[in-house]
Amino acid sequence: MTFMEHLPALQVVVPMLSAPLIVLLQPRGLAWAGATAAGLASFAIAIALAMAVLDGQTQVYAMGGWAAPYGIALEVDAFSALVLLLVTGAGAAALLAARVSVDRQIEPERQPLFYAAWLLGLAGLAGIVVSADAFNIFVFMEISSLASYILIAGGPDRRALPAVFKYLIMGTIGATFYLIGVGLIYMMTGTLNLADMQARIGDVVALNPILVAAGFITIGLALKAAVFPLHVWLPNAYTHAPHMVTVFLAACATKVALYVLIRFDSMVFQDRLSDHEFQFTLFALPLAVLGILVASSVAMFEGHLKRLLATSSVAQIGYILLGASFVSEAGITASAMHMFNHALAKGGLFLAVACLAFHFRDLRLSELGGAARRMPLTCAALVVCGLSLIGVPGTAGFISKWLLITAALESGLWGWSLVAVILVSSLMAVVYIWRIVEALYFQQASAEGDTSFAEAPLQLLLVTWAVALLNIFFGLFPHLPLALANGSAALLVGGAP
Amino acid sequence: MIYVFALFLLTLLVITAVAIVRTENLFVAVMLTSIFSLLMAANFFILDAADVALTEAAVGAGVTTVIFLSALALTGDWEKPRPGGRTVALGTVGVLAMLLIYASFDKPRLGDPEAPVHQHVAPWYLEKTPEYMDIPNVVTAILSSFRGYDTLGEVFVVFAACIGVLFILGVKPARQTAAAPQPVSGLRHHLIPQVVGRLLVPFIVLFGLYVQFHGEYGPGGGFQAGAIIATGVILYALLEGEAEALRAVPRSVLLALVVGGALLYGAVGVVCMLKGGAFLDYSVLAADPVFGQQLGILVIEAGVGMAVCGALLSIFHAFAARESMT
Amino acid sequence: MKLLELLGYYNYWVFAVVLTVGLYAVIRKRNLIKKLIGLSIFQSAVFLLYITMDKVEGGTAPIIQKGVPDQVFSNPLPQVLILTAIVVGVSTLALGLAMVVRIKESYGTIEEHEILGAD
Amino acid sequence: MIELALDVVSWVLLAVGGACVLIGGIGGLRLPNFYTRIHAASLTDTMATLLIFVGMMLQSGLSLATLKLFAIMLFLLLTGPTATYALANAALLSGLKPEGDTGQSKHGENTQP
Amino acid sequence: MIPETAILTAICLPLAGALAIAVAGRISPNLREATTLLTAAALIWVVWGLLPTLMAGGRPAVEVSEVMPGLTIAFRVEPLGMLFAALASGLWLINSVYSIGYMRGNKEKNQTRFYVCFALALAATMGVAFAGNLFTLFLFYEVLTLSTYPLVSHKGDEATVRSARVYLGVLLCTSIGLFLPAIIWTYMAAGTGDFVHGGILAGKLEGPAIGLLLGLFVFGIGKAAVMPVHRWLPAAMVAPTPVSALLHAVAVVKAGVFAITKIIVYVFGIDFLFATPSSGWLLYMAAFTIITASLVALRQTNIKRLLAYSTIAQLSYVVMAAATLKPLAEVGAAIHMVAHAFGKITLFFAAGAIYVASKKTEIHQLRGIGRRMPWTMTAFTIGALSMIGVPPTAGFVSKWYILAGAFEAENLVAVFTIIASTVLNAAYFLPILYMAWFEREEAGAKAHGEAPFAAVLALCITALLTLAFFLFNGPVIELESQVVRALPL
Incomplete structure (x- = not known):
């Protein structure tokens, strides 16, 4: 087998096997270097995979040499290639910028463990996206969850611990619900491979274990993806985590759970269960709309900068679910694109917050006075990513807003009211982004704070600005992610092979 | 005949679980959890899952209890009771139970050979293990290969x-207690x-x-x-x-x-x-x-x-x- | 439904009850260690569900003795899955307990309402 | 003929062993305080184990299983009493005074904490 | 330079200029001023270079990138866009001259940011002018809003921040809330968003939907300040005068009105709208805005607020002219854009000069100022007369065409509104002129001379332009009439 054929396996193996190696690299500088090298390597593999998928061949890899239903198969198609790019990109970028920020927050002797956990998180997420076996997804979901618990528990503030404990409890319940769902399906179909499941579920579809299984899987993954009513763990966890961890997790952790939900729903349940489209829409649509409106309004009145952005993440996840709940090609394209664009926008915003944290111990909006004068470049990057979050034209956010609105209009069932919801929430986004801008630019610096020019370290600033410019680039030339998103929509809903 | 014994063990399992939740002395709860794991191991053995029984006994009963006890030594032994209505929690949990029991009626009966689980992938494993690996324990074969x-x-x-x-x-x-660390007991x-x-x-x-x-x-x-x-x-x-x-x-x-x-x-x-x-x-x-x-x-x-x-x-x-x- | 028939479903009902007892403990109890105990019960119930699937009437553990001709075996696959799930449960538990110890040191209590009150 | 005799003996042994376990259980329930209860529990550990395992060994005759049974019996006989001893010692250390003890310690040297 | 590259340079030049100004700002103020003027001049040379091709009927177009299938960033120059671009680039040069004088006179702080944002705003204006389809128009429309926000909140104190918040709030809410769905609806209905002579919606929509879509567009484009969405204009008065001049005369407001006219002409199509009954309401809404804005202007005491409300009225002139849906009225709308630009920029320059020279902002303080500041006040008078529409000024020409269009459409409401508003204009401008020239100064007012030379020079140039347009408006009218005459494009 040539090297290219091994790529799906290497995508998971490279970060996973380099994690134990990094634990041995005791001098802390080396640990960061090793982790970044592994991160960049996995990003390169993801790009190679995306290129391969773009010219049409879905990569299937039989693990251990055993054919699909008997062994575990890995499958990389358009949708997984897009999410892979997103996960490894966010991981590599956050790692590149992590050195200075992590040096301030994690003691040197604990850093090798920290970076090893980071790589395990990356490997876990990549493992979920690449895998085509239901139980294998559970195992890698556990790896990525454990890694993210460890990363968040590294937070300097004592409040990180109860926050991550609540996340652990809810995450484990979510994963176990998913396990029950998979168990029930396995009981009725006798197989664990997703494609095989889709083929065999036809004849047992009317029985109620399958319906209950669908319920359990959807609730479990909704819990992991922090969909609206089950999102209570997200704001605290992201607020008290170390800054660079928030960048990494906010960009891709919840999206992978949504990826599994969409893949499971459209491949396994969709055309098989009688009126399942209606059920999924009946379940997902109200939750998404509620999530968008409530989370945006809460974000508008939030005082702490990081918690504000974390709450707005819940709203943006609502958008992705809204796109998926249309169960149409346009809908899936919109939600896939928004996964990509939100990762860019939110990753950039949290990177800027990490820069701010260098000179502002307390990140409450009332304490950020005079930030623009002291750190003009960081604030500019923050404004650019904020605009992308709102969806101003010319930025990546606008593309996904445009697709979402067209999908809403095409969905027919009172499409216009959904358009109204999307626009109202964009205006709410304008309000809370502008609260930040006004706090940074116009608030007078607090009395004792010095106003000398003091920018964030160069390495962190460069990555922040790179992400900000990417936001604009993908706003004007979104061909790559768009091609992948369209491919995934055709695959999932269009019934293409 | 073996079913009657299984029936007895499963009921004991439920009783232990309820006892764990009700007791307020955490030390007792941990001990009961250990017994709960042992009962699970026994159940697994009756359901012909020898490997899993051994794992549950070794990992579940052994190591979990040790970790729990060492954590208990560092935190308190007693749990503060929580007064007030438990209706909400009972309600949600009850709904879930009803849902599951409702779902159980279409499931294949215990030990039913025609159940779909035994038709598709499992026979292939049982047939191919001697051919590819030639080792008796099929579970280890699947587990590792x-x-x-x-x-x-x-x-x-x-x-x-x-x-x-x-x-x-x-x-x-954070706070080093003033007392010198007492001799290693x-x-x-x-x-x-x-x-x-x-x-x-x-x-x-x-x-x-x-x-x-x-x-x-x-x-x-x-x-x-x-x-x-x-x-x-x-x-x-x-x-x-x-x-x-x-x-x-x-x-x-x-x-x-x-x-x-x-x-x-x-x-x-x-x-x-x-x-x-x-x-x-x-x-x-x-x-x-x-x-x-x-x-x-x-x-x-x-x-x-x-x-x-x-x-x-x-x-x-x-x-x-x-x-x-x- | 005759008794033996009913007996066949008893395992699933025990699974349902133990699952709900675990979930109740996690939701209701405020002591963090009791929550973790509830979580481990919750996960053990799922193991029971999987292993109930693998039993075949009159079958034995899937260990193929050389000489014996046509043996009936139980299904090995759920056992493999549960081997993995048990160790996942223990790992999550160990991590949770480490957090509880740290919370006890920084907050002085492991009752959830007191912790939330402290901030 | 020999098999019949062996079966009868092993049945008797198993029955008596079962009775011992039952008595230990009832003792554990009815006896008032901690020390008397572990006394009853230790009965199950020692006597019942011996009887049941010899009974089972007789059932399985000369084979690998008998050897395994013997090893398990040896293990149980060793750890059972030690565990009970450790339990009692720990209880004493944590200050649970046995019933009717009027303060002065009648035990040997190793009760000082 | 071939037209296609001319379009792209017209947009990139101000961007490069902004960068150059930012760099020059660090070195020395004079270098920064020189770069600004140089960029402005270069822009005029590029944009006005396109005029001959346009006059000959050519429509250069270039496509930059295809964002999504059917959604492209493309530019296409047609008469309306050409006029607006020429106007904006011309006035930018004059405005730069004026703002150098004003900024130096007033010793304002962080001027570099001011000039950089100015250049960015101009780049966005060029983008709006040359936009080839609705998506590109919306893209640069938003960039214009965002680039003018730092200008409006220039001072940075509490009052400015609050009014800047109103400015941004109204503009962003209307654009995201109404303009974006309108664009998407058009793309959905017509399959494309390109500006095509004769409109793309003909036959695609029927009945009330057309009126609704038109309403979404008109109220979506907050910059045109039609009545309910006009609140941001008076709020933007806290900005320094050159910015108000930019807002009112050069770019922002013009972009709004230009966008509405372009959408009416190129998206709906004049005859298609004229045929549908449901679009009549636009004319009545514009008329209502004119009347109420003029009435409110009557009661204003602050000069700049008065000019703001008069701008709202004048803008609705253009909207009303466009809404009469007759060829002559469309030409009148285009010309009124130019006339109003010249007149209003002169008035703003004068108000700024008065403020720099004497720190006076209220009307009653202007008694006898004519003697003290003769040049400024003559320019102010010419501007005021142009607003009213008295013959020797540009205002008369455009009102003439709009009236002709109204008569042609036998639209009595339009005719009556124009006459009534002319009377109202006179009612609030003439007292100021009378006070300035014929009344005595109250005793003890401190003496002050003319405004700095650069400011006065700019003033006089724009005043002369207002007069000159009355005489040499031939080429402009000929250019605009191409829009309506069924010219083969």
Whole structure:
């Protein structure tokens, strides 16, 4: 087998096997270097995979040499290639910028463990996206969850611990619900491979274990993806985590759970269960709309900068679910694109917050006075990513807003009211982004704070600005992610092979 | 006839679970959890899941109880009761129970041979194991070869837990209590347990190794062996005191064990790739594919055993060291 | 439904009850260690569900003795899955307990309402 | 003929062993305080184990299983009493005074904490 | 330079200029001023270079990138866009001259940011002018809003921030809330968003939907300040005068009105709208805005607020002219854009000069100022007369065409509104002129001379332009009439 054929396996193996190696690299500088090298390597593999998928061949890899239903198969198609790019990109970028920020927050002797956990998180997420076996997804979901618990528990503030404990409890319940769902399906179909499941579920579809299984899987993954009513763990966890961890997790952790939900729903349940489209829409649509409106309004009145952005993440996840709940090609394209664009926008915003944290111990909006004068470049990057979050034209956010609105209009069932919801929430986004801008630019610096020019370290600033410019680039030339998103929509809903 | 006995054990299981939840003394709750695990192991054995019964006994009853107790030693023994209406919680949970019981009526009856589970993938495994691997224990065959990738993920979950506990407990406790750390207590000055311990520990470790390498023939394998060896060393630490155990198996060795185990497993996979097969495809390891499979299974089981043993021990030492600090 | 028939479903009902007892403990109890105990019960119930699937009437553990001709075996696959799930449960538990110890040190209590009150 | 005799003996042994376990259980329930209760529990550990395992060994005749049974019996006989001893010692250390003890310690040297 | 590259340079030039100004700002103020003027001049040279091709009927177009299938960033120059671009680039040069004088006179702080944002705003204006389809128009429309926000909140104190918040709030809410769905609806209905002579919606929509879509567009484009969405204009008065001049005369407001006219002409199509009954309401809404804005202007005491409300009225002139849907009225709308630009920029320059020279902002303080500041006040008078529409000024020409269009459409409401508003204009401008020239100064007012030379020079140029347009408006009218005459494009 040539090297290219091994790529799906290497995508998971490279970060996973380099994690134990990094634990041995005791001098802390080396640990960061090793982790970044592994991160960049996995990003390169993801790009190679995306290129391969773009010219049409879905990569299937039989693990251990055993054919699909008997062994575990890995499958990389358009949708997984897009999410892979997103996960490894966010991981590599956050790692590149992590050195200075992590040096301030994690003691040197604990850093090798920290970076090893980071790589395990990356490997876990990549493992979920690449895998085509239901139980294998559970195992890698556990790896990525454990890694993210460890990363968040590294937070300097004592409040990180109860926050991550609540996340652990809810995450484990979510994963176990998913396990029950998979168990029930396995009981009725006798197989664990997703494609095989889709083929065999036809004849047992009317029985109620399958319906209950669908319920359990959807609730479990909704819990992991922090969909609206089950999102209570997200704001605290992201607020008290170390800054660079928030960048990494906010960009891709919840999206992978949504990826599994969409893949499971459209491949396994969709055309098989009688009126399942209606059920999924009946379940997902109200939750998404509620999530968008409530989370945006809460974000508008939030005082702490990081918690504000974390709450707005819940709203943006609502958008992705809204796109998926249309169960149409346009809908899936919109939600896939928004996964990509939100990762860019939110990753950039949290990177800027990490820069701010260098000179502002307390990140409450009332304490950020005079930030623009002291750190003009960081604030500019923050404004650019904020605009992308709102969806101003010319930025990546606008593309996904445009697709979402067209999908809403095409969905027919009172499409216009959904358009109204999307626009109202964009205006709410304008309000809370502008609260930040006004706090940074116009608030007078607090009395004792010095106003000398003091920018964030160069390495962190460069990555922040790179992400900000990417936001604009993908706003004007979104061909790559768009091609992948369209491919995934055709695959999932269009019934293409 | 066996069903009646199963019926009795399952009912006992439910009673233990309810007792655990109701009791307010955490120490009692932990002991009941240990009994709960033992009952689960018994149930598994009745349902013909020998490997799982051994794992549940070794990992569930043994190590979990030890970790719980060491955590209890650092936190309080008593739980504050929570007055007030429990209707909401009962309500939601009740709905879930109704849903599950409603769903259970279309499920195949216990032991029904025509159930879809036994039709599709399982017969292939039972038929192909003697042909490809020629080892009696089909569970180990699936665990290590057919679904070896799952077990690789599994080893890295254990690895993650190990580095997680080391990372979280790596922080020095905020307030050093004024009292000098009291002498390393264990049952140091009690002669009888020490004598019996010294007699037993070697046999426990020997039995662990037996389970490790006997994995292909009977119930056993990496996880169970790692847990048993870890329990043996923990028993030694309890009897002789934690410092003594650290002298016997120092922390660097433990870390080497965990990292070594995980890397060994990964290395076998990568070697398979280099030799031209897919990742974790052992048949390319040796000229004769069947021998290659057996070699692969043996090596990765050793890797799993090392990783699990190292991880569980370093977790125990992280908790125990914490005790002497506060 | 005759008694033996009913007996066949008893395992699933025990699974349902133990699952709900675990979930109740996690939701209701405020002591963090009791929550973790509830979580481990919750996960053990799922193991019971999987292993109930693998039993075949009159079958034995899936260990193929050489000489014996046509043996009936139980299904090995759920056992493999549960081997993995048990170790996942223990790992999550170990991590949770490490957090509880750290919370006890920084907050002085492991009752959830007191912790939330402290901030 | 020999098999019949062996079966009868092993049945008797198993029955008596079962009775011992039952008595131990009832003792554990009815006896008032901690120390008397572990006394009853230790009965199950020692006597019942011996009887049941010899009974089972007789059932399985000369085979690998008998050897395994013997090893398990040996293990149980060793650890059972030690565990009970350790339990009692720990209870005493944590200050649970046995019933009717008027303060002065009648036990040997190793009760000082 | 061939037309296609001319379009792209017209947009990139101000961007490069902004960068150059930012760099020059660090070195020395004079270098920064020189770069600004140089960029402005270069822009005029590029944009006005396109005029001959346009006059000959050519429509250069270039496509930059295809964002999504059917959604492209493309530019296409047609008469309306050409006029607006020429106007904006011309006035930018004059405005730069004026703002150098004003900024130096007033010793304002962080001027570099001011000029950089100015250049960015101009780049966005060029983008709006040359936009080839609705998506590109919306893209640069938003960039214009965002680039003018730092200008409006220039001072940075509490009052400015609050009014800047109103400015941004109204503009962003209307654009995201109404303009974006309108664009998407058009793309959905017509399949494309390109500006095509004769409109793309003909036959695609029927009945009330057309009126609704038109309403979404008109109220979506907040910059045109039609009545309910006009609140941001008076709020933007806190900005320094050159910015108000930019807002009112050069770019922002013009972009709004230009966008509405372009959408009416190129998206709906004049005859298609004229045929549908449901679009009549636009004319009545514009008329209502004119009347109420003029009435409110009557009661204003602050000069700049008065000019703001008069701008709202004048803008609705253009909207009303466009809404009468007759060829002559469309030409009148285009010309009124130019006339109003010249007149209003003169008035703002005068108000700024008065403020710099004497710190006076209220009307009653202007008694006898004519003697003290003769040049400024003559320019102010010419501007005021142009607003009213007295013959020698540009205002008369455009009102003439709009009236002709109204008569042609037999639209009595339009005719009556124009006459009434002319009377109202006179009612609030003439007292100021009378006070300035014929009344005595109250005793004890401190003496002050003319405004700085650069400011006065700019003033006089724009005043002369207002007069000159009355005489030499031939080429402009000919250019605009191409829009309506069924010219083969």
